[in-house]
Amino acid sequence: MAKRKKKKFKELVIGVLMGGMSEEREISLISGRAAASELRKNGHTVKMVDVDRNSVEKIKKAGIDVAFPVLHGRYGEDGIMQGILEFIGIPYTGSGVAASAIAMNKIKTKQIMKAAGIPTPKWMVMCGRDGFKKTGLKYPLVFKPEDGGSAVDVAIVKNVSQARKSFEKISSGGRAVLVEEYIKGTEITVPVLLDRTLPIIEIVPQNEFYDYDAKYTKGKSTHIIPARISEKTRYEASALALKLHRELGCRDYSRVDMMVRGGRCYVLEINTLPGMTDVSLFPEAARAAGISFYKLIITLIKEAVKRS
Numbered sequence: 001m002a003k004r005k006k007k008k009f010k011e012l013v014i015g016v017l018m019g020g021m022s023e024e025r026e027i028s029l030i031s032g033r034a035a036a037s038e039l040r041k042n043g044h045t046v047k048m049v050d051v052d053r054n055s056v057e058k059i060k061k062a063g064i065d066v067a068f069p070v071l072h073g074r075y076g077e078d079g080i081m082q083g084i085l086e087f088i089g090i091p092y093t094g095s096g097v098a099a100s101a102i103a104m105n106k107i108k109t110k111q112i113m114k115a116a117g118i119p120t121p122k123w124m125v126m127c128g129r130d131g132f133k134k135t136g137l138k139y140p141l142v143f144k145p146e147d148g149g150s151a152v153d154v155a156i157v158k159n160v161s162q163a164r165k166s167f168e169k170i171s172s173g174g175r176a177v178l179v180e181e182y183i184k185g186t187e188i189t190v191p192v193l194l195d196r197t198l199p200i201i202e203i204v205p206q207n208e209f210y211d212y213d214a215k216y217t218k219g220k221s222t223h224i225i226p227a228r229i230s231e232k233t234r235y236e237a238s239a240l241a242l243k244l245h246r247e248l249g250c251r252d253y254s255r256v257d258m259m260v261r262g263g264r265c266y267v268l269e270i271n272t273l274p275g276m277t278d279v280s281l282f283p284e285a286a287r288a289a290g291i292s293f294y295k296l297i298i299t300l301i302k303e304a305v306k307r308s
Helices: 025-041 055-062 080-088 097-104 106-116 160-171 212-216 231-247 281-288 293-307
Strands: 013-019 045-051 066-069 123-126 141-145 155-157 177-181 186-193 201-205 221-224 253-261 264-271
Touching (some): 013 055, 025 045, 025 293, 045 055, 066 080, 066 293, 080 097, 106 264, 141 160, 155 160, 160 177, 186 231, 201 281, 231 264, 253 281
Parallel strands (some): 013 045
Antiparallel strands (some): 123 177, 141 155, 141 177, 186 201, 186 253, 201 221, 253 264
């Protein structure tokens, strides 16, 4: 039997996996279209795969050589799609199954941060089956679903009444609730690309915090690059982002969100598949480092191909 000829990089069929079944589907579609357009513009063959319950058959039918997932939330960023791609035998960009699953779970991530000595706001967990309970933490507090992204269902609560309402909304879907003390300060995000940090971005939202609206509506937040923090704080933020990236076993890229108060960094969470829309933070940081959107995508895809 003749040996199959290895394709040159430019001949590879790139599958942009987008959409999905989470609340962040629309954002994923925007990210996917942007990435696919950039690749096609530069002469690559691209198959856009709208991920749903028939993903395995869709991906097989597409005949792709490498996958570029731009999925967000459940079933796409949590290790499930990564597991499907491993099973089918298609190399893909981003973190593997275990790192994706752990990073998606905010509670597990908090536990790892605690064990690794990474500073993070005080926190506790409420489970729906146990009902609402006193937190023992000082208001205002931030209530978050245990998983998910784009600040969906995240709320800053200032009293017990608001806390109960937020708890009931999040837990009604069967999810545990992460409760953490609200750190008022400078919000920053630290992108990690190939085990190095990109320029740190300071986020100034028009809303009370960097919520879904502020993230994806032009003009609803201001991004300042480089962030207006001291060199000492910049060094600390970069070191903490790399430490969490490595502790979780992430690869290729991630984005670590933090608050800075009194010159001290508090790590909030990590995103293993950052958004790729025209207002997204990761591509913006890459541009500030002299890396075009196309070069960013290709750099990630080449890493995936190396692993195949």
